[in-house]
Amino acid sequence: xxxxxxxxxxxxxxxxxxxxxxxxxxxxxxxxxxxxxxLRRITPWLFLxxxxxxxxxxxxxxxxxxxxxxxxxxxxxxxDRNHTGLDNYIQLFTRPELFRVFFVSLYYLAASxxxxxxxxxxxxxxxxxxxxxxxxxGILFFPYLINGVxxxxxxxxxxxxxxxxxxxxxxxxxxxxxxxxxxxxxxxxSLAGVSVWRFTGLNFVLFLGAIQSIPGELYEAAQLxxxxxxxxxxxxxxxxxxxxxxxxxxxxxxxxxxxxxxPYIMTGGATGTQTFVIQTVKLAFQFNKTGLASACAVxxxxxxxxxxxxxRRIVPDDKVDLV
Amino acid sequence: xxRKPLSAVLLATALLTVAGCGGGGGASSGEAxxxxxxxxxxxxxITVLTNRTDLVQDDTMDKYAAEFNKIYPKVKVKFQxxxxxxGEVKIRxxxxxxxxxLLIPGVVAKGDYPKFFAPLGDTKDMEGKYxxxxxxxxxxxxxxxxxxxxxxxxxxxxxxxxxxGVTEWPTTPAEFLAGxxxxxxxxxxxxxxxxFKDGWPLSSPWTNSIGSxxxxxxxxxxxxxxxxxxxxxxxxxxxxxxxxxxxxxKLSEKDPATTNWEGSKAQLAKGEIxxxxxxSWAVNQMRAEATRLGENPDDIGFMPFPVQKDGKxxxxxxxxxxxxxxxxxxxxxxxxxxxxxxxxxxGFAAKEGGVPALKSAGMPEVVKPFEDNDVTFxxxxxxxxxxxxxxxxxxxxxxxxxxxxxxxxxIARGAEKGSLQDYFAELDKRWADAAAIAGS
Numbered sequence: 001x002x003x004x005x006x007x008x009x010x011x012x013x014x015x016x017x018x019x020x021x022x023x024x025x026x027x028x029x030x031x032x033x034x035x036x037x038x039l040r041r042i043t044p045w046l047f048l049x050x051x052x053x054x055x056x057x058x059x060x061x062x063x064x065x066x067x068x069x070x071x072x073x074x075x076x077x078x079x080d081r082n083h084t085g086l087d088n089y090i091q092l093f094t095r096p097e098l099f100r101v102f103f104v105s106l107y108y109l110a111a112s113x114x115x116x117x118x119x120x121x122x123x124x125x126x127x128x129x130x131x132x133x134x135x136x137x138g139i140l141f142f143p144y145l146i147n148g149v150x151x152x153x154x155x156x157x158x159x160x161x162x163x164x165x166x167x168x169x170x171x172x173x174x175x176x177x178x179x180x181x182x183x184x185x186x187x188x189x190s191l192a193g194v195s196v197w198r199f200t201g202l203n204f205v206l207f208l209g210a211i212q213s214i215p216g217e218l219y220e221a222a223q224l225x226x227x228x229x230x231x232x233x234x235x236x237x238x239x240x241x242x243x244x245x246x247x248x249x250x251x252x253x254x255x256x257x258x259x260x261x262x263p264y265i266m267t268g269g270a271t272g273t274q275t276f277v278i279q280t281v282k283l284a285f286q287f288n289k290t291g292l293a294s295a296c297a298v299x300x301x302x303x304x305x306x307x308x309x310x311x312r313r314i315v316p317d318d319k320v321d322l323v
Numbered sequence: 324x325x326r327k328p329l330s331a332v333l334l335a336t337a338l339l340t341v342a343g344c345g346g347g348g349g350a351s352s353g354e355a356x357x358x359x360x361x362x363x364x365x366x367x368x369i370t371v372l373t374n375r376t377d378l379v380q381d382d383t384m385d386k387y388a389a390e391f392n393k394i395y396p397k398v399k400v401k402f403q404x405x406x407x408x409x410g411e412v413k414i415r416x417x418x419x420x421x422x423x424x425l426l427i428p429g430v431v432a433k434g435d436y437p438k439f440f441a442p443l444g445d446t447k448d449m450e451g452k453y454x455x456x457x458x459x460x461x462x463x464x465x466x467x468x469x470x471x472x473x474x475x476x477x478x479x480x481x482x483x484x485x486x487x488g489v490t491e492w493p494t495t496p497a498e499f500l501a502g503x504x505x506x507x508x509x510x511x512x513x514x515x516x517x518x519f520k521d522g523w524p525l526s527s528p529w530t531n532s533i534g535s536x537x538x539x540x541x542x543x544x545x546x547x548x549x550x551x552x553x554x555x556x557x558x559x560x561x562x563x564x565x566x567x568x569x570x571x572x573k574l575s576e577k578d579p580a581t582t583n584w585e586g587s588k589a590q591l592a593k594g595e596i597x598x599x600x601x602x603s604w605a606v607n608q609m610r611a612e613a614t615r616l617g618e619n620p621d622d623i624g625f626m627p628f629p630v631q632k633d634g635k636x637x638x639x640x641x642x643x644x645x646x647x648x649x650x651x652x653x654x655x656x657x658x659x660x661x662x663x664x665x666x667x668x669x670g671f672a673a674k675e676g677g678v679p680a681l682k683s684a685g686m687p688e689v690v691k692p693f694e695d696n697d698v699t700f701x702x703x704x705x706x707x708x709x710x711x712x713x714x715x716x717x718x719x720x721x722x723x724x725x726x727x728x729x730x731x732x733x734i735a736r737g738a739e740k741g742s743l744q745d746y747f748a749e750l751d752k753r754w755a756d757a758a759a760i761a762g763s
Contacts, residue, residue, distance in 0.1 A: 075716075077413055077428075078435050156520075161578030181580035183738040268522055270729040271580060271738055285410070286724050287716045288430060 070294035076284060081291075088295035098296070101276050104188055105256045108275075111192035112252030116245075118196070119203035124233055127211040137208070144201035152265025155194045159266075184272030191263050191273060198262070199255070203248050210241040246315055253311070254304045276300060356441040356648040356655040358663055359395075366397035367654030369661060372405060372412060372422035374644065379404035387671070391664050398657040419651040423658040426644035427459060427467050429723070433709040436466040440647040441655055443468060443662070453666075453680050455642035457705040467645030468666050471677025474690045474700065475531045475639045478605050479598035480591055481624040483512050487597075492626045492636070492696070496565045499629035503574040506597045514597040515569050516587050519579030519732055522725030528600045529566060530722045531641050533558040534703045535628040538637035544707040546722075547714065550755040553747040559722075560747065561630060563731055567743050570735035579732060588612040592623065600628070604643070606689040607676040625689060627698050636698040640678055710761075718757030720750060 070088055074081035092098055122140055126133055143151070158164045159180040166178065181187040214236060222232050260277040263269060269278040276296070284293030359365040371384075378384045379402045388400040403422060405411045412428045415421040416439060431439060442464040443449065449465045450456045459467035484490070487506040493499040503514035518524035534542035536558040546552050552559045569575050576582060576596075590596045592613035599605075603625060610620035627636040646666065648658040665671060672679040676689045686694060693700075715722050727750065733739035734746055 075430075075432065077416055077431050079438055156581055160581040163581070179578040179580055182578060182736075187580065267580060268520070268725075268729075270519070270522075270726070271733050282726070283719070285430075286721055286726075287719050288432075289716065289719075 066294045067298055069291055070298050072291045074290045075288040076290040077288070084291065088292045089299075091292060092295050092299060098279065101274050101279050102257070104273060104275050105259065107188040107192040108195055108256035108259050109253065111196045112199075112256055115196045115200050116203055116248055116252060119200050119248075120207055120245075122200075123204050123207035123211055124237060127208060127237075128229075137204075140204050141201040143198050144205075146198075148198070148261035149265055151194065151198055152262055155190075155262075156266050159190055181267055181271065181273075187267060187271050187273050191266060194262050194266070195259065206244050206248060207241055210244040211237055214240050246311070250308050250311060253307050257304060257307075258300060354441060354650075354655065356443055356652075356659040356662075358659050359656040362395050362660070363397070365395055365657050365660055367657045368399040368401060369423035369652070369654050369657050370401045370403060371661065372403050372408075372425040374405060374408035374426060376404035376406050387665065387669050390669065391661060394664065395657070395660050398654075398660065400661060419649075421649055423649055423652040423654055424646055424661055425649060426470070427647045432712065433459075433461060433705075436461045436647075437464070437650075439650055440466040441650045441652065441658075442466055443648065443659065452682060454640075454678065454682055454702060455645070455680060457702075458642045458708070459645050459647070460705070467647040468662055469642040469645050469680040470666070471672035471675055471679060472640050472642050473602040473604045473677055474693065475528065475535055475602050475641065476600075476628060476693070477598050477626045478591065478601045478609055479624050479626055480512070480594050480596065480622055482619070482622045483510055483594045483597045484624075486510050493629040494631045494636075496561065496568070496629055499565070500568055500572065500574065503569065503597065504572070507574055510594075510597075512595050512597045513576045513590075514574040515576075516582070516590070516596045516599050517566075517570065517575045517579050517732060518582050518584055518587055518599070519729060520582040521584040522729065524584065524599065524601065525566075525725045525728040525732075526721070526723050528602055529562055529728060531602065531639055532562050532600070532628045534639040534701045535637050536561045536630045536632075538632035538635070538699060538701060540701055540704045542701075543703045543705070543711060547707040547710040547758075550758065551751045552754055553751050562628075563728070563747070564743065565629075566728060567731055567735045570732045573736075575732075579736070589616060592616055592618050594618075594622070602641075603676060603678070603687065603689045625692060627693065636693075636696065637701050638693060638698050640700045640702050642680075643677060713761040714754065714757045717761035718753040720753055720757075 069081075071083055071085060072081040073084045073087070122136075126136055126140075130136070146154075160166075161179060165180065169175075179186075180190045218236050219232060222236060227235070258277050259275045260281075263273045263275055264278050264281070267273045269275070269282065274282075277300070280293045280296040280300070283289045283296065373379065373384065375384070384402045384404075388402070391400060392398065408426065409428050409430060412421060412425060413430050416428070416431070421439075427436070427440065436459060440459075444465055446456055446460040446463050446465045449468075453465075453468055455469040455472055456465045458469070459465055483506060484502065487502065487509045489502040489505060493502050506512055506514040533546075534540065536542075539545070542558050546559075549557075551557070553563065554560060570579075587596060587599065588609055589612055591599060591609055593616060606623060606625050609623045613620040613623055627638045630636075646662045648655055648662065652658050666680045672684075673687060676687050678686060678690070711722075720727050730739060731743075731746060734741045734743065
């Protein structure tokens with residue numbers, strides 16, 4: 001019965017033979033093939049019922065509701081809501097200050113570039129045979145396993161006046177008297193730094209996986225031809241991890257547009273660290289503008305889709321064929 | 324291609340099923356929650372929602388319930404403590420299942436109270452007996468009774484202020500600032516602590532001072548008709564200028580971005596902080612902290628907002644959360660019985676150091692110094708709260724939210740560009756623009 005459990009419903013008319021064979025083995029050949037039975041057609045859907053129900057209830061309905069709210073003036077509690085048409089969107093696009101927060105994302109975008117470079121460097125280095133290789137892998141990946149809220153609190157103490165960072169700097173004679181989260185520039189840089197610390201592990205593992213899938217003979221052959229480590233990287237590693245690299249870039253861009261956890265926990269969006277998502281949350285839950293906030297969320301979704309599409313157009317995802 | 328229509332049908336059914344679940348609850352009964360006549364006859368199980376998870380966990384609430392059962396033996400009281408009270412109740416209020424007795428969340432617009440809560444009685448009957456009825460009065464009916472009330476004021480460390488040579492309550496913002504300067508010069512303490520990071524100590528205590536300045540019960544209501552709430556001489560102008568000056572003259576903690584409320588209680592108790600604007604509710608918490616740390620709890624003092632009107636201090640008196648009955652509750656009598664018992668007989672307000680909702684009950688011990696010094700208590704009128712909140716939300720200023728004062732502090736300490744006057748002008752403009760749309 002392997003056919004019925006496969007994802008796509010099989011086309012029974014095209015392949016009647018195996019079924020008949022199987023039916024024959026059971027010594028009960030029906031007069032009318034059970035494959036023609038209406039139930040037969042529904043069977044795959046019955047199997048899909050549970051996942052589809054989950055998918056629809058927890059993904060599409062909430063998204064649909066959000067889009068619906070974005071056309072209303074709902075305050076999030078009141079049983080009444082009025083349809084306001086495109087009002088929320090018009091408001092959103094005629095208030096430049098609502099988009100100014102995207103400048104904060106530039107800090108995180110710059111940070112993701114740094115993050116990808118660091119991750120790529122370590123993934124390359126650790127793909128060669130090194131002492132304590134697995135230990136280093138563990139150390140690099142570990143931050144990604146920690147809960148984002150916990151990271152926020154840890155780094156709040158780290159950046160505190162006279163906290164960990166200040167005391168470490170003072171060992172090296174630096175003046176340990178600086179409010180790291182005190183002014184917008186320093187605060188955003190610090191927060192972006194935390195984000196690098198947290199997500200480098202993820203990129204690292206993605207890159208490492210891609211690098212390790214390169215067959216070893218290629219390196220051997222390259223070494224025989226006298227290629228240096230840099231040349232190996234340039235001509236073997238780099239081309240073969242291109243799909244993963246482009247995935248990382250997409251994740252980095254959408255991630256930096258939608259930063260939330262770390263700045264929300266650490267500064268709550270004060271001192272010029274407010275991101276678009278924090279602003280959306282505040283609109284919805286502080287000022288009870290659920291309609292406008294839903295419109296913000298829809299717009300953010302569209303922006304991310306557009307960026308991804310644009311990037312796929314500029315850098316198409318070619319099939320990589322090394323051998 | 325046979326599966327296409329089938330999938331479409333499935334999707335359509337799924338969407339239809341779900342669409343049926345959207346939207347608010349069913350019809351509300353609107354029936355009043357009246358107090359039962361015979362305590363022995365009331366029965367039923369009621370669920371009480373509370374933000375005090377600590378009291379639910381240490382069984383204090385169950386002890387209250389046991390006391391309650393001595394009078395109402397057939398009522399079973401169950402408690403649900405919610406950590407993120409506002410957030411969780413807000414979502415549950417989209418259904419009919421939000422307990423029988425609950426605290427009215429701040430997010431519900433006052434005009435919507437009749438849709439969610441059962442009326443407890445006519446306001447003209449209630450206001451003679453209870454304080455703070457104005458807060459939940461909609462069209463002549465009262466929908467909530469206060470847990471307790473608090474008096475607005477500054478919690479300070481007497482020992483620190485005495486060491487700095489200040490023994491009298493400062494009567495003007497300038498005197499207060501001079502006192503803070505002395506603390507800075509003569510002690511190692513941070514004269515004032517903003518609690519910038521946690522935020523809420525910047526929002527409610529400061530905004531609650533509206534009315535303490537002008538000694539006017541209509542101070543908050545007047546915001547609804549005002550084009551320039553931050554104009555010179557207005558309550559908000561005095562309040563926010565004081566905060567600006569405190570930070571601008573470097574009389575607050577060194578790094579506001581990493582403050583910590585729990586830590587600040589210990590620091591105040593130990594004399595590392597001179598003062599914080601909070602409310603009478605905080606005094607007992609600070610004293611408990613001082614006792615725990617082996618400091619003298621009597622060092623924790625409470626003083627009014629440093630402004631006098633006609634030679635007298637005024638302090639606003641505000642309602643904490645108000646208890647209300649779910650309009651969909653099936654045990655409204657039992658629910659009302661619990662509210663009456665809890666606010667009148669449980670002794671909860673006294674234990675929390677709050678002002679009891681019952682007018683006949685006296686003021687708590689923590690505000691004794693206020694009574695001794697003839698401070699006028701101002702119970703603000705809430706007649707126009709709904710309009711004020713509507714303007715406040717529309718303008719996205721957030722009088723009861725920390726954001727705009729966090730920005731004020733950033734301007735004061737030079738982390739953000741701008742001047743106080745420009746900022747006030749900007750706030751005035753946003754308020755006026757919003758009033759034009761949302762007011763009326």
